[in-house]
Amino acid sequence: MTDMPDTTLTPDPSHVAEGHPSSDDAAGYYTPGTPLTDTKAPGGPIADRWQTRKFEARLVNPANRRKLDVIIVGTGLAGASAAATMGEAGYNVKSFCYQDSPRRAHSIAAQGGINAAKNYKEDGDSAHRLFYDTVKGGDYRSRESNVYRLAEVSVNIIDQCVAQGVPFAREYGGLLDNRSFGGVQVSRTFYARGQTGQQLLIGAYQALERQVAAGTVETFTRHEMLELIVVDDGDGPRARGIIVRDMVTGEIETHLADVVVLASGGYGNVFFLSTNAMGCNVTAAWRAHRKGAYMANPCYTQIHPTCIPVTGSHQSKLTLMSESLRNDGRIWVPKKKEDCDKDPRSIAEEDRDYFLERIYPSFGNLVPRDIASRAAKYMCDEGRGVGPEVDGVRRGVYLDFQDAIARLGKEGVEEKYDNLLDMYERITGENPYEVPMRIYPAVHYVMGGLWVDYDLQSTIPGLFVTGEANFSDHGANRLGASALMQGLADGYFVLPHTIRDYLADAPFEKIPEDHPAVVEAKQAVTERIEHFLTVNGTRSVDSYHRELGNIMWEYCGMERTEDGLKKAIDLIRSLKDDFYRNVKVLGTADSLNQSLEKAGRVADFFELGELMCIDALNRRESCGGHFRAESQTEDGEALRHDDQFAYVAAWEFAGEKPVLHKEELTYTAIEMKQRSYK
Amino acid sequence: MAIQNSGPTLVQGARATQSTIFLKILMAASGAVFIAFVLLHMYGNLKAFNGHDAYNEYAEHLRELGTPMLPHSGALWIIRAVLILSLVVHVYCAATLWKRAKKARTVRYQVKKHTGAIFASRMMRWGGVTLLLFIIWHLLNFTIGKVNVTGGATNDPYNLVVDSFSTWWLTVIYLVAMAMLGAHLHHGIWSATQTLGLTNSDRTRKLAKNSAFTLAVVIAGGFSLVPIFVLAGVINK
């Protein structure tokens, strides 16, 4: 047994805090650590901070840049934009992705749009308002300096993308169109029909490929990062490279550099079923975490209420439909359980329970995402869900357009929603103009990620993290059309400036491939692969992943409780043990082997899942995408506890008992308020 | 069998005139010459309906075209030169592109449907070969060799036509060839407009496809009239 998770690791004593709070749900599951501060964010008025930092960050002589090697893992919006920009600046960039082309990264699937404080509609928008909306939307759990910067650079993103040829929607006069999105009161969302992510990603991809032709960027497709190389040559540890596996030949390659950037996306696939792509995984981030990068707020998960429900145990992923459907569709379940398998059209009006309209009369079907999601879950838990039974429960509620058709006519509904309704029909085979649609919530995005400072640098010097892979900008909940904004802001406009302060000290001493740190990292990877291929157990990787996903969804999904989370941790631990003993991975190490790829990813999901539960257990409050049943108002609304939890929970890896470092959140430019929608 | 990729290198010093599309443009342009030619040829053939003298006069007139500026048969030889050049270009480009296409897919599908393709488009290459063989025979028959399969005289164009098409199997050969020509034109005319970049919208594409079909029917049909009417005895000596 070569690669059992090291549970005996003890944390660095200097990181461990004195004392132990007694009324602590997660007591015993973690070790309290020293507080953490972001030392890079400049002080002063919030609107000046980014300018100050850009000025203070040291420059790198253009002649030196080509001598500096930059590794960027991931080619989504955050990775491709960073690689292109760093290439343009003259650095020597290596870009890695597990897909067969950089253009396939999952940013491509984002539908709605991208926010930017252009104020083209003259409706009172500004960087400050976008900042305000984002902090508030994040339930006051994000870092205000970062968010302000995000809002500030948002306008540059649109300019850049338009110049690249991104075909945004336009008005008749030839100027860019905007729409309002995600419940905000200004129209600041730029869009390209329902394929904004695709168009933005292709813009970044083209910029990246242009640099490949220019010789500044080298791309490594079908390459998966399996380990981070951290070297301490006397002046403290630094990230100096990565170990990757060529997914076609199986060769384990070492790539060394002066700096490593992770733009490897989110980890929603820990739930097995999510709207993420099949290949989305946490391995790059988790390997970095195990090497010393703290993981921040891992429990913050965004769940989207309007996805197409699961149809059976064969289900491999979930598909999201735009939330705009709730503007005209009415959500209901049968009042009586015995009606649940009936044709919905035959259920009389008085036998239908329009539960959102009933419970939240003023907002009705337009309650926020998390409320709508939880309400649907409760209905199904009660046994009033509809659609096919999966593992004994019907998980779906109706989203009915009959009233809308009566009001607007079929043409009216078609005009607004035809692409969504067509997509629904393609997937389900049911005509939503005749039969009510069925929807159910699904995991969509994770706000948590590797902890980074204002410079986007993790707790490992020389390891930078951008996009969904970091935790920084969305707090406990992300606003619609803000993920694309953050990915591109990080890659085009933030990282290229902040990274130069680090690279001003480079080039660092060359590392030979036989350096002990390199050899050790490479050996760890080889042994792990060897282990998976030699267990020769009885269960497939997917079956473990599915079971882990069920545990996470049940206990660390829409609603979390102390008991449930503790149970989940036990279940995950025993499942993980079984996985290492009983998994069955066929094929060889030196060929294209998709089971082997998945085995490594699932192994890391186990450890992440456990940490997510511990983080959720620790945070005995409800905020944004994290709902603790113990912390709600009498009306069932999420209840924050700013006095106890206005901090970022940054977890240091230490085996089974991680160390919690708290970064206090202070707000100087905005006042904390409790969310209210009633 | 291992499939070889041409390798991950970027082309330096690209020239538009060395591209496959340039070959296609040459094919379209040379094809356009033939379209004009067959239209006129077909029109001339219909003179057979006007009787022996009108037809022979027309044939002779072709030789007088351009005189006295040009010598006797001068214009005809210029036209012939252009046609021969076009044929060489057309066949050369077709052969080059055919060879490329063969190399572009060396392992064939076990099952392949041809959704979106019309029969004519898939017949272009073998159809083209057939037409080439036909043209050789046709020139031997009426222009170079002047073969009269009935053993009659060959110095009277009208009589040669009537003698030839009174022979049923020769008429069949010609009608089959005209069907091939029609198919070749049906796809070829549309393809030429597309290659010349004239079909950049839904509307122009439909227009080009319809025009191609109409022209193909008119030309192939027009050519077929004389042999059919000769065989039926309507056109006779």
Add this chain to the structure above:
Amino acid sequence: MKLTLNIWRQTDANDAGAMHTYQVDDVSPDMSFLEMLDVLNEDLNAKDEEPIAFDSDCREGICGMCSLMINGEPHGPEVTTTCQLHMRSFKDGDTITIEPWRASAFPVLKDLCVDRSAFDRIIQAGGYISVNTGSAPEAHSVPVPRDDAMRAFNVATCIGCGACVAACPNGSASLFMGAKITHLGELPQGQPERDSRVTNMVAQHDHEGFGGCTNIGECAAACPKEIPLDVISQLNKDLRTAIKHGH
């Protein structure tokens, strides 16, 4: 339902490869085609047979990673991607033949996975607008006529899956190239590099070993994003213009 699957298996690029026949029972009409293959793979794994390698990622029809020639049609009988094809498009007892994309420029890596990096190199050759980060002018400084923007968008929806190449009897990537040429050529930002873009992309296309287009139209019929044939006309026109300008 029960199905018989004839699937191409090939251990690596150097292996000859052959068709293998598998039976799958208990196929639900609600499964996507790829989920049906997942189920087959679970079954193979249980029987100690190595699962079949096939590409997929987003499974919502947008990333372009999935492929598969299904009964002689790229992405199968519907106008969509394989990941969005559902088993209700088939009948109980059907035999389905599944092959990889066949093109010399797309060598098979294993089973049903092919290498489409030739597409990336075509883009490298010129499928972009040269604008360094930070040097862009204000977005509203250049209005774009709405119809031009719409056409650019409609063809920019290409997902680079390679179905056009797979369908083309000549193994040509003209539809893929035409979509990019049209997308960038419709926009004012794309004008300065218009001639060099088409010249370089076409040269790279030819260099990669794709065949020449003969305007048959199987590409557009196979395209899951319904990119129309007129982009190839646009491509040809742009190349002709480039020749006129001395490229």
